[in-house]
Amino acid sequence: MGPLNHLSHGIGIDLGTANTLIFLSDQGIVLREPSVVALDQTSRSLLAIGSEAEAMMRRNPASIDVNRPLSDGVIVGFDTARLMLKHFIQQVQKGQTLLYPRVIISSPVGSTSIEKRALSEVAAQAGAREVYLIDEPVAAAIGADLPVEEPIGNMVVDIGGGTTEIAVVSYMGTVVTESLRVAGNKFDDIICRHVKKNHDLLIGERTAESVKMKIGTVYPHPEHDEAELEISGLRLLSGLPGSVVLQGSEIREALSESLNRIVSAIKKVLEKIPPELAADLIDRGIVITGGGAKLKGLDALISYETGLVVHVPSDPLSCVALGTGKVLENFKTLERVLQKRL
Template identity: 50%
Template sequence: MFGIHDMAIDLGTSSVLVYVKGKGIVLKEPSVVAINKNNNQVLAVGSEAKLMLGRTPGNIVATRPLREGVISDYDTTQKMLKYFIRKVSKYVRLSRPRIIICIPTGITQVEQKAVLDASYDAGANKTYLMEEPIAAAIGAGIDISLPNGSMVVDIGGGTTDIAVISLGGAVVSDSIKVAGDKFDDAIIRYMRRKYNILIGEKTAEDLKITIGAIYPPKEQKSMEVCGRNLISGLPKVVNVTTDEMVEALREPADIIVEAIHSVFERTPPELSADISERGIIMTGGGALLTGMDKLIQEQTGIPVYVASDPVSCVVLGAGKALENISVYSESALMDNSNSPVYIG
């Protein structure tokens, strides 16, 4: 059985959330690590490292070791996990905890093993994997054990995971590499195309969070942005409006809607009827993008609801699995010694 201070981790492309059994969510930090290239020493992790993005000298690199929902830099991910586990240990006594880590739907066995090995090397006694849409559904308050169809759309930083869940498992699912990062990329391309200026990832993310929208809101917003003029090479300030963000963000939003349509096409009729009645649940940071729920509802004709705490749904769901391990038994998890099986 899981000990009192074992952990659940949402190892996201944009951020890491940690849930400790009996304590709740104890940590939420960006998935960023700053490293000195000369000696490979970690200089900062999380919020401190994120402040360095795009601002470091040649000998320092601030990087995000997870891309599109999977580990792109194993060594840096292992160091980041070790840092967060030690940081949590300051608040609660942890001695080689057992950990549930949430992963996107459909990642390969090689990618699964990379997550398991990184966690073990970071100090875990045993690590189990849980699919993100299953965790998100539990965190959103859905009873996944019922013989009813529920659809969850989890828009994270690197991937959008879509799953139709019934009787404790995903009946139909898909994971696409279009999510928060692609929204940021779309904003960067738009600013280059319209204003001939180059902005960084952090500025694009600030635009998305502050004035980003899929449908124009009733109240028009604007934001001043400073970028590098691609002709003169000098800084240039422009005023960007919400209407412009609608234009910039619509393409990746439409791709997500197409993926939802694709999942519906493979869903058994009985479960489709359940979803039409119960609606679609949106989780993840992308659920907070103004008008995203309206676009999905308009294109599918099905009610769409945003979870009460969409950013934390995945880790809360994994945390509930920790708290109720008799319901979500250890035999339904993938660990670093067994063959691939999951919660759900």
Template identity: 50%
Template sequence: MFKRYDMGIDLGTANTLVYVKNKGIVVNEPSVVAINVETDEVLKVGNEAKNMIGKTPAYIKAIRPLKDGVIADYNVALAMLSYFINRAQNGFSLFRPLVVVGVPVGITEVESRAILEAGNEAGAKRVFLIEEPMATAIGANLNVEEPTGNMVVDIGGGTTEIAVISLGSLVTWTSIRVAGDELDDAIIQYVREVYRVVIGERTAERVKIEIGNVFPDKEYDELETSVTGIDLSSGLPKKLVLKGGEIREALKPIVMQIIDSTKATLEKTPPELVADITERGIVVAGGGSLLRGITTLIEKETGINAIVADEPMTCVARGAGMVLDKVSILSRLRRNE
């Protein structure tokens, strides 16, 4: 009650994570809110709301208030953020926390202001915004304040953030609104076109997790999972078995956009920093880093070793919280006054 819970937040399109100083990750739930559309009442947030997707009566809607890493529905995002901040503080605290929120590189003034205002209204004493690649690098324990090059590729739910970092700042970067959600959509589209069967987004996400892969390998080809969808011809349920090889082909166009953006970022990087990156490797984080074969594909296409960060799903939240102790970086962050 008498403690201030300063925190870092990864306000992601797919999931929201909250890191509290000296406690670690205390919230890790889907960025989903279930509301009664007739009364605008918030019914469920997080895991309970996600479990309702596609299974609710007409008057209840499960909403993802963030799109491509930024707020798409302010009121619903505010309700969600308030809920998660309250959860992180164990209900109530007399002291309003300092909050650092990870945001995509290059978001607009309007998008930045929306996050700052939502954080303030949700109960924060002061809100700071940190670019997600910087938060990822700090969370991955890279020496971002040294005069050496570090490269991160953070494949999230709504965006992929790619950056080269040196002396506590981003040197070159690319942010594309192509990431986990587009991979799910590619699976949905593939099943629809090839099998004439419609599956939902939760099923597509499960397929991605269970057999998703991006580099040719016999072991990956033999992976399989079953799904049930609606047959477009009969309108009746139909069960399918999907194989790893076909899912790799379905994901390829999306994944190659990420690879091309990684190569483009390297091409813009000063030679001395490229030499550092060649020696240290490219650090991959976010949910997309768990795709089978992603580091092998990056290595093949760039010629540089790629490594998955420790606890890649939590890097942004951890880095956002850890930056509170890095005064030189914190002083440069955008904040509400």
């Protein structure tokens, strides 16, 4: 039976601010690329997409426009988002545009109807015949193997590049949700500003991300606090290249305000849930997904602040994409978690 006639066949897409992941129902995750596009400023023709475009960021001449078509989890550049998604879909389908006509694409729970329409239209213009949206934390819960189809409380905190999505999921629906536009890219920006203010050094977002991943920590721990990393950038006063050694403890202090906002949002969700689901969470705890789940000490911080056990899946960055894929492969069973858009 060909793919067009097989109900389970389709594409699952985690279209994120920082990265795009694509799941093919018969192959698993087949693409992980930065959500970055490089265009010629004059002709607006496509020069590079993904990791090739990301390598140009802050190194590109004025004639080349390098940008992210998504910000805070939503589309801000419709045409570039369409070009990027169409390119990625054709790449994984070897140029056969309509090989997989059904597309499930993740969406932040805080998205407006206009933002959701933009997502579905981008997918449609990239070649989809059927477009379904799925709330990011629901996809993350399914990807983390939580029993969302049962009447049991499952709490997910998905920290991506643009948004932090918090939800309690039960019986294929969200009971309580919260969405913050504070996440991985915000952390990078905070690190850039911290280094500029405290060390008189200008650094780019890729350097900041490296700092975050290598010595970034959010909960006191001697080993993490004392970790050091030497970074290079431009001296603020002289404009000449320079370097500085950063410590984990100063990164923890710099990130504390944003992490407190995430913790407050988690507590807000916990305060709103019914007592029966609260009892489930005492037994089951909280699952953290997304790239932000890799921040050192994040599980300890959330556990300390909530009193609940916190779990981090082995591959937290892939949970949303895996969740879209599991819905594709169990479409009849899990169709209720989707919003039909086309």
